[in-house]
Structures are given as structure tokens and as C-alpha cells.
Amino acid sequence: MNAVHTPQRYYLAPPSYWPITGSIALFTLVAGFALLINGVAAGAYVMVAGALILAAMLVGWFGTVIAENQKGLFNKRVDLSFRWGMSWFIFSEVMFFAAFFGALFYIRNLALPMLGEGQTVRLLWPHFVPAWPTAGPGLAQRFTPMQAWGIPAVNTLVLLSSGATVTWAHWGLKRNNRRQLIVGLALTVLLGLSFLGLQAHEYWNAYHHLGLTLGAGVYGATFFLLTGFHGAHVTVGTIMLLVILARAVKGHFDPEHHFGFEAVTWYWHFVDVVWLLLFIFVYWL
Amino acid sequence: MEAVASHDEHAGPHARGLVRWITTTNHKDIGTLYLCFSLAMFFIAGFLAMLIRAELFEPGARLFSPALYNQFVTMHGLMMIFGVIMPAFVGFANWQIPLMIGAPDMAFPRMNNWSFWLLPFAALLMIGEFFVPGGAAATGWTMYPPLSVEMGPGMDMTIFAIHILGISSIMGAINIITTILNLRAPGMTLMKMPLFVWTWLITAYLLVAVMPVLAGAVTMVLADRHFGTHFFNAAGGGDPIMFQHIFWFFGHPEVYIMILPAFGIISEIIPTFSRKPLFGYASMVYATVSIATLSFVVWGHHMFTVGFPASGQLFFMYATMLIAVPTGVKIFNWVATMWRGSLTFETPMLFAIGFVLMFTIGGFSGLVLAVTPVDIQLHGTYYVVAHFHYVLFSGAAMAIMAGIYYWLPKWTGHMYDETLGKWHFWLTTIFFNLTFFPMHFLGLAGMPRRVADYALQYTTLNQVVSISAFGLGLSQLIFLYVIVKCIRGGVPAGDRPWEGATSLEWTLPSPPPYHTFETEPVIS
Structure with a gap:
């Protein structure tokens, strides 16, 4: 190599307690959970303690990274590392949902x-009809399956609109239009919260009027674990959006450098796509 | 390969004592932590193996209750897989990948620390299982329902330990992929990377793809255990066989997660001690990619006895046999590398040659088991136990030992004790074969695995196996002694203790400075 090469300095993270x-x-959280599900009520307190430490860790750790970023310690290469990291993280999430879709x-x-x-089955349960949706041949529980063209269809619209508003916010950021960025993000958070509210109502309805519970055979199991894990991801995504909104209000991000914002939009679109699959395969078909 | 010398101006004082190890963001420290953890778990899980062999020394299940025996078998498997082999390979990745590609550190140093420090807590959960009511999980490492749905709290701890281990593995894998894709020194193109780096890139991809699937599977077991779901209960429309499908969709790639880095280590060692470049570098890369791709479509060969339609049996049988092709390419290339080389037989090379021979035996018994009608006879017998110990002990574990002897001089700056290293190799190899080869015969004669007792006609061979197993276990104390001795002192190793070694880490001092390549080296 004869070309003049300017060596590039790397950013090295200092030691950390996070x-x-x-x-x-995490250990406290799962230890508490193990106690709770095995009949030790005090496990709930252990779980809460674990969750609080976890929250403190996340705030502290991400706070450190944001502060380093604001100090300008990160270069192009660190930015690219974050992009690879986030992409592969989302891929791992895809595979997590694949396990449950595979089961379905x-x-x-x-x-x-x-x-x-x-x-x-003919001897034991002569009247069993193997048609979806089913609670299986051996359960007494009867339930009404969830209809696609009620709340779920509204929720599809809500999430798709939130994808549009977050893109609109991104356009604002790229044109350095702060107002558009903040309004777009706030709208997205509101839509995310509306989705979660409607989903909670749907669950309440399922448990109180439809007889559709976790115990409602394999339909209830796949329905609640798939939509439940999706709902958990929407919750996390909404919290992430709130953090980004707060940062935008504080004046973080500029039209060229805003990977924190982009990472959250990637995550949000991923959650959106999972919902579309849920709508088609869990609610509709 | 020439590298511009690294400079060390920022290698100032770092924290000392326990704080250094808890808070470290240094890839060398974290690599050391992984390797030490793996070594500790090797002796714990190995002790469980000794207990298993003590029980099987004579028929009659006299030492432990069958339930306790099953707990030993289960935890031996889980700990060896998740506590020994996988962490050891991640330890190698941490130490070697940045040195081999000219990177200053891993891409996400703090996350790297977290990936490691989750492991001791998961180990704590697994060891703690023995002390809760009902004892540890006793389902075998595969955790099939309905048994896993009915076990005591130990099963919950296993599930949570797997969740934590999964988080650790996924973060570690993302870190490794990002480091390899983004932090290579200028000139280090993908097809110039040492094969160890290549195999880890593919392994990390497999980890990100399948660890979440395992998390999903055990989460369904947890839900069936405590939240009233019926995933694996036919009365509710579920299906216990479904667990096996999901588990082995993870499980078979997992097998390659435990062997591909071994292939990488062996591909570094054989050229060094043959004093020739690796034969067929590109074909090695493509073979690794093929093995990884095929690993996603062969899971059914673990379940030939569940009642597949013939079409399913045929598909999984042929797909499994197909894997012998890229694997054969690799074996051929290793042998061709040695062909007409100037061979010397230091300890790493002995382990590498032992690996090639004995891993091939395990590969062949794998081919035997791929034949559906044969597998239906041998399923759940000691033949399977023999098969997977040939690929996991004389495969993965002996490759790890080879790698330890190979790089220990680089890491510590001292040469290890060559005489003791050779004793370790020969005793391990002899006792290993005496332990596991007879298991083929026991399996062919019909002795079932995972049972605390056996019929009288199996006694003689089991006594041979047990005595050899104790010898195998004791021989590992030599390994421990050699490592400790090498860390504490010895003949200075110099930058390049093996004159045939060509990759980038051998251009650095031994031991390398705390921070290397803070400015990027140029590979020409």
C-alpha cells in the first residue's frame, strides 16, 4: 500500500459498573419470578426490586452513551457499529417471533x-371437529374467537398511521424543522399509547365476555402469547419514542447525525410489520 | 502479512483487583474471564460426569436414586454445552478476533462485559437447582414436555437460566459480527481473514438466528407450567411433538455453534505446524457457510421415532447426509495441508491431529445415525451418547485444548510445559477412546441412555467405561496444572513462538499490551 494513510483513532469505552x-x-428479577410462580408471594417484591434496578441500569447506561455522543466522542465508525448492532438485534427479535408464528x-x-x-380421538372424543379456531378436544371451556374487523382493524390503522407520523418526523429532522420533528414524534407516541389502550380493552373484553383466556386451549395460548409479546414490544417501542422525543425537545440530533432516532424508527417499523402478520394470521385468516 | 507496529500510549493504569475484572471493557480481560469461567464449569460439569460413571460402575442403581441420577445427567449436559464449550469459544473470540483483524477492541466493549457477567448468574441458578424442593431439572438437556411441564421449581430455574444465557449469547454474537464486519484494519478484506475469524462470523450468525427460538420454546414450557396454556397438551389442541420441532430447529444449528469455531482453531494450528498455508482456504469458507445453511433444514433427524410420514423421513435423511460433503471438504483440506509439510508435533498439533481423526469417527457415526431405519433402532441408546461425545469431546473440547496450548504463550508471554502438555494429550486421548468407544457396542447391544440402571450383560463394558472415565477426569488435572504454571511463569515466549504462524497476532509482543491497535494497522 503506497497511498498516504491517515490512521484513524478508535473510541475505547472506559470501565463501567452498568x-x-x-x-x-436480571438475576433478582427472575429469582423473584421463580419464587412467585412457585407460591411464594414475597417473590413479587423481589421482582419489583429487580425491575427497579433494571430500570436504573437502563437509564444510567443509555444516559452514559448519550452523554458520550453529545461530547462528540463517536466517529463514523462507531455510528456504523451501532447500525450493524441494531440490525442484528432486530433480526434476533424476528427469530423470537418466528418461534411463536412457527408454533401457530x-x-x-x-x-x-x-x-x-x-x-x-374418535374413541375418546367422537364429537371433536378438528377445525380452527379450537380449544382442543378435551377442554370444557368454550370461547368466542377474536374478530378481525373490530378493534384489531382499528389498531392496524393506528399502527400504520404511526409509521407515517414517525417518517414525517424524520423528514422534519432532515430539513432541520424542529417543530415538525417534535409534533411528529408526539403524534407517534400518542398513536402508540392508543394502540396499547385498545389492546388492553380487547384483552379485558376477551376475558370478561368472550371466554377467551390463556387457558382457552391452543387458540388462547397462541393468541395471547403472540399478541402479548407484540404488545410488550409496542410498550418498549413507545418508551423508546418518548426518550427520543425528550431528547429532541432538549435539542439533541442534527440533520446528519441522528442514529438514536433512526434506530427507534427501525424498531417501530419492525413492531409494525409483526402486527400486520398478526392481523393476517391470528385475527383474520 | 505485515502490520504497522501498534503503539501503547494510552495503556495507562487501569483498575486493579476485583474492580478491574468486574468493570472491564477490555477484550483481553473479558476473554480471560470467559476462559476461566469455562474452565471452572468444566470441572463442575465433569464432576457430575464422574458421579454418573460411579453410578453406572455396576448395575443396581446403588449410589443415587434414579431421580437424582437424571438430575446429574441433565445438568452435566446443560452445563457442558452452555457453561463450558460455548463460553470457551467466546473467550477465544474475545482474545483473538481483535488481534487477528487489527481491531482495537470489540465493537461494543461495555455490552461485551455484560455478555460475560450474565454467565455466573445463570450458573448460580443452575447449581442452585440442586438445593430447591424436587431438585434440579431431570428431563435431559432437551427438556421435552410433558415431563418438563410436570417438574418442580428446578425446571423454572433452568428456563430462566436459559433466558439469561440466551441474552448473553445474542449480545456476544452481535458484538462479534459487528466487530468483524466493521472493525477490520484497512487491507484486511473478508477473504484475507484468518479462518478462525470466518468460522466465528458464521457461528455468530447462527447464534443470533437460533437462540431466540430456544427462548421462545422454553417460554412456551413456562406458560404451560404456570399460566394454564396448552401448547404441548393434546387435550387443549396442542402437541408435545411441537416442542421437539421448535427445540431442534434451535438444537441442530446449536450443534454447529459448538463445532464451527473448533474448525476455525484447527484451521489455524495445522498450517502453523505443517509450515504450509492452509490448503483450499476459499473452499473452507464456502464449506463453513454450507454447513451453517444446511443446519437449518436437518432438525428432523433428532426425531425420527416420532412418526413422520415417509416423505419427511427421506427429506431429513438426505439433507443430513448432504452435510457430510462440506464436512468432508474440510477434513480433506486439513489432511492436504499436512501433506508434504514440515510437520512437528508440539502439543497443539497433537490435539489438532487427534481432533481430525476422532472428530471424523464422530462424523461417521453421525452418518450412520442419519440413516432413518438405523436411527429408529439406535435412538435413545448409548450409540448416540458415543456419537455426540466423539464430536463434542474429541471435537469441540479437544479443539479448545489445542487452542489453549497454541495461544497460551501469546496470552501469558510464557511457554507452557511441553512435556506435561504431551502427557495431557496422550492420557486424554487414550482414556477418551476407552471411555467412549465401548459405548458404541453398548448402544448397538441396546443399552438405553439416561437410565440409572442397566441389564447385567452390559456390566463388563460399563466397568471399562467407568474406570476409563475416571482416568479421563483425573487427566484434566494435568491441564489445570499446566495452565496455572504457564500463567505464573516459564520460558519467555517471544513474539512468535511458532515459526510457522503467520496471522496478525504473532506480530505483537507476548503478552500483547493492554490496548493494541488503538490506531489501525495496515495489512498489505
Whole structure:
């Protein structure tokens, strides 16, 4: 290599107590959870303690990174590392949902027809019809499946609009229009909260009027775990958007450098796509 | 390969004592932590193996209750996989990848610290299981329902330990991928990377793809256990076989997660001690990618006895056999690298050659098991135990040992004790084969695995196996002694203790300064 090469300095992170705090938090959280589900009521307090330490860790750790960024310690290469990191994190999330979608497809297309074919099922449960949705042949519980064209359709509109508002906010940021950025983000947060409110109402309705519970056979199991984990991700996404909104109000980000903002929009769009799949395969078809 | 010398102006004082190790963001410190943790877990999980062999020394289940025996088997498997082999490879990745590609550190140093410091807490959960009512999980490491749905609180702790281990693995993998893709020194193109780096890139991809699937599977078990769901209960429309599908969709790539970095280590060692470049570098890369791709479509060969339609059995059988092709390419390339080389047989090379021979035996028994009608006979017998110990002990674990002997001089600055290293190799190899080769015969004769007792006709071979296993276990104390001795002192190693070694880390001092490549080196 003959070309003149200007060596590039790397940013090296100083030692940190946040990771060990996070480990203690997670350990406390799961230890409390293990106690709680095995009949030790005090486990709930242990869980709360774990969750509080975890929250403190997240605030502290992300706060440190934001402060370093504001000091201008990060260069192009760090920015690219964050991009790779976020992309692969979202890929891991895709695979997490794939496990539950895989379970849904396996039950609907393979397990259920096979359950209806066997001699055993004809002897034990002669009246069982292997058709989706089902609570299975052996449960007494009866339920009404969730209809797609009520709240879920409204929620689809809400989430799709939130994807549009967050993109509009991004346009504002790129044109250095602060007002548009802040209004767009605030609208997105509101839409996220509306989605969560409607989802909570849907769950309440399912439990109180439709007989649709976690125990409602494999339909209830797949319905609540898929939509529940999605709802949890919307919650996290909304919190992330709130942080970005607060940072935008404080004057962070400029038209060229705003990966924190972009990462959250990537995450938000990912949650959006998962919802579309849920709407099609869990609610509609 | 030439590198511009690194400079060390920022290697000022860093924290000392425990605080250094808890708060460190240095890839070398974290690599050391991973390797020490792995070594500690190796002796804990190995002790469980000794207990298993003590129980099987004679028929009659006299030492432990069958329930306790099953707990030992389960925790031996889980700890060896998640506590020993995977952390050891991540330790190698931490130490070696930045040195080999000319990076200053890992891409996310604080997250790197967290990936490690989650492990001791997961280990605490797993060891703690023995002390809760009902004892540890006793389902085997595969955690099949309905058994896993019915176990005591130990199963919940296993599930949470797996969640924590999964978070650790995913963060570690993302860190490794990002480091390799983004922090290579100028001139270090992808196809110039040492093969160890390549194998870890593919491994990290597999980890990000399948650890979340395992998390999903155990979460469904947790929900069936405590929240009234019916994922794995036919009465509610669920299906216990579904767990096996989801588990093995994770499980088979997991097998390659535990062997691809081993391939990488062996691909560094054999050229060094053959004093020849690796034969067929590009084909090694493509073979690694092929193995990883195929690993996603062969999970059914773990479940040939569940009642697949013939089409399913045929598909999984042929897809599994197909993996022998890229694996064969690798074995061929290692042998071709040694062909007409100037071979010397230092300890790392002995372990590497042992790896090639014995891993191939494990590969062949894998091919035998891929044949559906044969597998239906051998499923759940000691033949399977023999097979996977040939690929995991003489494969993964011996590659780890090879790598330790190979890089220990670089890491510590001292040469290890060559005589003791050779003793370690020969004793390990002899006792390993005496332990696991007879298991093929036991399996073919029908002895079932995961049972505390056996029929009288299996006694003689089991006694041979148990005595050899104790020898194998004791031989590892030599390993521990050699490592401790090497860390404490020894003949100075110099920058390049192996004159055939060509990758970038050998241009650095031994031990390398606390921070290396703060400004990027140029690879020409």
C-alpha cells in the first residue's frame, strides 16, 4: 500500500459498573419470578426490586452513551457499529417471533389435522371437529374467537398511521424543522399509547365476555402469547419514542447525525410489520 | 502479512483487583474471564460426569436414586454445552478476533462485559437447582414436555437460566459480527481473514438466528407450567411433538455453534505446524457457510421415532447426509495441508491431529445415525451418547485444548510445559477412546441412555467405561496444572513462538499490551 494513510483513532469505552448492575437486576428479577410462580408471594417484591434496578441500569447506561455522543466522542465508525448492532438485534427479535408464528402454523396446518385423524380421538372424543379456531378436544371451556374487523382493524390503522407520523418526523429532522420533528414524534407516541389502550380493552373484553383466556386451549395460548409479546414490544417501542422525543425537545440530533432516532424508527417499523402478520394470521385468516 | 507496529500510549493504569475484572471493557480481560469461567464449569460439569460413571460402575442403581441420577445427567449436559464449550469459544473470540483483524477492541466493549457477567448468574441458578424442593431439572438437556411441564421449581430455574444465557449469547454474537464486519484494519478484506475469524462470523450468525427460538420454546414450557396454556397438551389442541420441532430447529444449528469455531482453531494450528498455508482456504469458507445453511433444514433427524410420514423421513435423511460433503471438504483440506509439510508435533498439533481423526469417527457415526431405519433402532441408546461425545469431546473440547496450548504463550508471554502438555494429550486421548468407544457396542447391544440402571450383560463394558472415565477426569488435572504454571511463569515466549504462524497476532509482543491497535494497522 503506497497511498498516504491517515490512521484513524478508535473510541475505547472506559470501565463501567452498568453491566454488572444489569446482571444483578436480571438475576433478582427472575429469582423473584421463580419464587412467585412457585407460591411464594414475597417473590413479587423481589421482582419489583429487580425491575427497579433494571430500570436504573437502563437509564444510567443509555444516559452514559448519550452523554458520550453529545461530547462528540463517536466517529463514523462507531455510528456504523451501532447500525450493524441494531440490525442484528432486530433480526434476533424476528427469530423470537418466528418461534411463536412457527408454533401457530404448525398447530393449524399439521397438529390439528393429525389430531382429528387418529383412532384415539374418535374413541375418546367422537364429537371433536378438528377445525380452527379450537380449544382442543378435551377442554370444557368454550370461547368466542377474536374478530378481525373490530378493534384489531382499528389498531392496524393506528399502527400504520404511526409509521407515517414517525417518517414525517424524520423528514422534519432532515430539513432541520424542529417543530415538525417534535409534533411528529408526539403524534407517534400518542398513536402508540392508543394502540396499547385498545389492546388492553380487547384483552379485558376477551376475558370478561368472550371466554377467551390463556387457558382457552391452543387458540388462547397462541393468541395471547403472540399478541402479548407484540404488545410488550409496542410498550418498549413507545418508551423508546418518548426518550427520543425528550431528547429532541432538549435539542439533541442534527440533520446528519441522528442514529438514536433512526434506530427507534427501525424498531417501530419492525413492531409494525409483526402486527400486520398478526392481523393476517391470528385475527383474520 | 505485515502490520504497522501498534503503539501503547494510552495503556495507562487501569483498575486493579476485583474492580478491574468486574468493570472491564477490555477484550483481553473479558476473554480471560470467559476462559476461566469455562474452565471452572468444566470441572463442575465433569464432576457430575464422574458421579454418573460411579453410578453406572455396576448395575443396581446403588449410589443415587434414579431421580437424582437424571438430575446429574441433565445438568452435566446443560452445563457442558452452555457453561463450558460455548463460553470457551467466546473467550477465544474475545482474545483473538481483535488481534487477528487489527481491531482495537470489540465493537461494543461495555455490552461485551455484560455478555460475560450474565454467565455466573445463570450458573448460580443452575447449581442452585440442586438445593430447591424436587431438585434440579431431570428431563435431559432437551427438556421435552410433558415431563418438563410436570417438574418442580428446578425446571423454572433452568428456563430462566436459559433466558439469561440466551441474552448473553445474542449480545456476544452481535458484538462479534459487528466487530468483524466493521472493525477490520484497512487491507484486511473478508477473504484475507484468518479462518478462525470466518468460522466465528458464521457461528455468530447462527447464534443470533437460533437462540431466540430456544427462548421462545422454553417460554412456551413456562406458560404451560404456570399460566394454564396448552401448547404441548393434546387435550387443549396442542402437541408435545411441537416442542421437539421448535427445540431442534434451535438444537441442530446449536450443534454447529459448538463445532464451527473448533474448525476455525484447527484451521489455524495445522498450517502453523505443517509450515504450509492452509490448503483450499476459499473452499473452507464456502464449506463453513454450507454447513451453517444446511443446519437449518436437518432438525428432523433428532426425531425420527416420532412418526413422520415417509416423505419427511427421506427429506431429513438426505439433507443430513448432504452435510457430510462440506464436512468432508474440510477434513480433506486439513489432511492436504499436512501433506508434504514440515510437520512437528508440539502439543497443539497433537490435539489438532487427534481432533481430525476422532472428530471424523464422530462424523461417521453421525452418518450412520442419519440413516432413518438405523436411527429408529439406535435412538435413545448409548450409540448416540458415543456419537455426540466423539464430536463434542474429541471435537469441540479437544479443539479448545489445542487452542489453549497454541495461544497460551501469546496470552501469558510464557511457554507452557511441553512435556506435561504431551502427557495431557496422550492420557486424554487414550482414556477418551476407552471411555467412549465401548459405548458404541453398548448402544448397538441396546443399552438405553439416561437410565440409572442397566441389564447385567452390559456390566463388563460399563466397568471399562467407568474406570476409563475416571482416568479421563483425573487427566484434566494435568491441564489445570499446566495452565496455572504457564500463567505464573516459564520460558519467555517471544513474539512468535511458532515459526510457522503467520496471522496478525504473532506480530505483537507476548503478552500483547493492554490496548493494541488503538490506531489501525495496515495489512498489505
